[in-house]
Amino acid sequence: QSLILLTDTVTSSDWARISHQRIDQRELMHPVAKWSAVLGSSNPENTMASALATAIQPRPGPVHLDLDPSASGVTLPPGPPPGAVDEPAMAALIKGSRFPLIVVGLGVLRHTEAIRDLVAGSTLPVLETYKARGTIPTSSLNNGGLFTGATAEMPIFEQADLIVAIGLDAVELIPNKWHVQAPVLSLNSWPEDSPYWQPELQYVGPIDQAIDFLGQHLVSDWGPDAASIRRQYFEDALIEVSTSSLATDALAPGDVVLATRKIAPAGSIATVDAGAHMLVAMPLWSVEQPNEIHISSGLATMGYSLPAAVATALANPGRRTFCFIGDGGLGMCVAELETLVRLNLPVTVVVFNDSSLSLIKAKQKPVGHGGSSAVSYLDVDFAVIAKGFGMSGVKAATLTELKKALTNSLVGEGPYLVDVATDPSCYLDVMRILRG
Incomplete structure (x- = not known):
């Protein structure tokens, strides 16, 4: 989610003489923020505009600004332009797949209708991460339940001949080893460097455009209840013990x-x-x-x-x-x-x-x-x-x-x-x- 965090700080003009509560907050925020910078007296509107743009562009996330009127402001350079669908490469990977399995992550939250249109009237099973829940209604026959990278999901993964990961962020998964043999097609609006799998093809660009392409090429030979049976079996087992x-x-x-x-x-x-x-x-x-x-x-x-x-x-x-x-x-x-x-x-x-x-x-x-x-x-x-x-x-x-x-x-x-x-x-x- 997009977030702007504004913090007070010891000013740069006082930094040399003050030790009480003197913390390098930008360095502290660096591991968890998309960008951490100073909001100073020089061109604060440019700094804030850069912060807002960074927070909302894919992948949306937090930006930190230290309020220091004695410092100069900074402006973040523009990010790389979005990519385009490599249609020949995607078509080649999809060709021959009859049991594609779709996995959606937090990156699809702004593309719910496109995902629903993609699977409407089909037998395509969709698994959701915690953050992506509700992309496919629980009541839908396409809903195959949760995906966390755990053992419970492996039976349906073993039946799949192609994994289509849409908007999936590796931070959502538990640290299990990736045992799936099927190739992974990764579609995202940001580069995803996953420690769990190496995608056969990684697309970075407008997700809706990629989903439209999938709708023209994906074929499903899954049974009509493949997803719902998997979800219900898992839920029944969970209910029995819990x-x-x-x-x-x-x-x-x-x-x-x-x-x-x-x-x-x-x-x-x-x-x-x-x-x-x-x-x-x-x-x-x-x-x-x-x-x-x-x-x-x-x-x-x-x-x-x-x-x-x-x-x-x-x-x-x-x-x-x-x-x-x-x-x-x-x-x-x-x-x-x-x-x-x-x-x-x-x-x-x-x-x-x-x-x-x-x-x-x-x-x-x-x-x-x-x-x-x-x-x-x-x-x-x-x-x-x-x-x-x-x-x-x-x-x-x-x-x-x-x-x-x-x-x-x-x-x-x-x-x-x-x-x-x-x-x-x-x-x-x-x-x-x-x-x-």
Whole structure:
């Protein structure tokens, strides 16, 4: 997403004499920003114009500007011109393919209709990354489910004779080895240097133009239900393990997600925090349009979901946002509950409370990683904390209590928190299904 970050700084004229809070913020931002520069007193309009152009051009992303009136401004040189479709090369690669598999990433979010037109009336299966969810509606027969680079997707990849990756950013994938034998045709509006695969052909240019070309040449011999059968098989396996709680006083994560999805009004939006619960929430929350579910899939940042819910609610007035977050993640950003109350935002916060960092615990080695004390902590009553901020908060340990709380959260327009006692015992089985 495009973002301009403006920061105050020790001015260049004072840099030599001041040590307090003197940090090279441009160097600090360099690894995560498309561009980091100084907004000075000389030609600030040119610097800002360059920053805006850089933020919105493919791939959209953050730009950082240090506010230093004692410095001169800078202007970013224009980027390279967009490429054109190499039609002969693409046609040669597509020729002979009868089982092409389409994988879409965050780069298609501005090209949803073109992707939908491409697969309309065909049996072409489409897999979506977390960020691209909603490109193809969950209800569509073309929707083959999620693509994360994990074991769960390999059966349909092994049947494919061509992988068409559209708008795919390698940062969205887990760090698995690429075992797929089929050639990869990469279509993107930016050069993609993937550490996972070497595309047979990489096109960089207008995505809509490339999609139009695909529509004229792709042929599918997939069965009419190939995509939906794959998705349903995966979801059924996930539901089977994630809705079975071994505890009588806690809910399985899958039950929490499915109950919330059923009660959520049409058009509701979900934000999902990093943590074990995301492995259940992302596949089981059905979506029909892009941007109906949000997650931090690059750096996988804990504490993301609640501020993201604030932004989502502000950007989508009249629609309810459901914030899925673990107890660890909420502990990192709990002050944002005050923001929900102050702005009276329609956000239902669903806390997966199991008093542990469950995803870290699942990966923890028996020896040398600190044991239980490194990943577990005392039970926190987030319902009481919510009330302290002036919002409604309730605890839920049964499906009946959860459904009642979720229904009550829809009464009125303000925020509501449901502190759900969660049984984490299924997460190892969930990871086995997803990642082998």
